[in-house]
Amino acid sequence: MDIEYLLTATRSARKTLDLDAPVDHADIRECLRIGLQAANGSNQQAWRWLVVSDPALRTEIAELYRKSYLLRVGGELFADKMPAGTPATRLMSSTEWLVVNMAKVPLLVIPCYEPYLPRIDGDESFHLATLYGSIFPPVWNFELALHTRGYGTCITTLHLQYESEVRQLLGIPATYTQGCLLPVGRLRAGHTFSPAIRRPVEEVVALDRWDGPAL
Incomplete structure (x- = not known):
């Protein structure tokens, strides 16, 4: 796969996932191996990746995910009530x-x-940047590796509304932070992604200062 295409056309996969296609755990293990080559804070590699395949566990996590979504949208699904054909819909x-x-x-x-670093007063931004700066580079590597092998995923975080329940369900120690949840499956046969429409670089990049000229 062409590298520029891979980097610009790796998209969030939801409806494009084939729920009936078998997943090869050896493929996923290899994608994780590639993902874990990513940079991380002080090369501590203080991570633990949980791959949940048990149907009962997936059902419980999915129910928490659903509860979290409904909590944010007023208690019911509403996409079918939106105007048809719009990007938002x-x-x-x-x-x-x-x-x-x-x-x-x-x-x-x-x-x-x-x-892995001790907390000090006023370090919230530093702490979060260090923490998530060690999670999302391997997550993105993992997504890219999946794409090259015909799999897809998307970054989701709704389950974190019930982080403690998921922690207890999966036996996650209290010292570990859950970064996100990645639903992984094969892409539907024949499906390909295209680069997304993005705002031009000159609209979102400034030189030297916030109100500086475009790069």
Whole structure:
């Protein structure tokens, strides 16, 4: 796969996941091996990745995910009530498809990380940047590796509304932070992604200062 295409056309996969296609654990292990080559804070590699395949566990996590979503949208799914054909409707339809079908996705991957630096007063921004700066580089590497092998995923965080319940369910130690949840499955046969429409670089990049000229 062409590198520029891979970097620009690796998209969030929801409806494009094939819920019935088998997932090869050897493929996922190799994608994780590639993912874990990513940079991380002081090369501590203080991570633990949980690959959840047990149907009962996936069902429980999916129910917590659904509860979290409904908590944020007023208690009911609403994509079908939105105007048809708009970008917002397509996005919400995809989002709610995952809410409904999360338990059927073959694997749920949860990257966890244990902060290794002592906390000091006023270090919240530093702490969070160090923590998530050690989680999301390998997450993105993992996504890219999945794409090259015909799999897809998307970064989700709704389950973190019930982080303690998921922690107890999976036996995650209290010292570890759950970074996100990645629903992983094969992409539907024949499906390909295209680069997304993004705002031009000159609109979002400034030189030297916030109000500086475009680069």
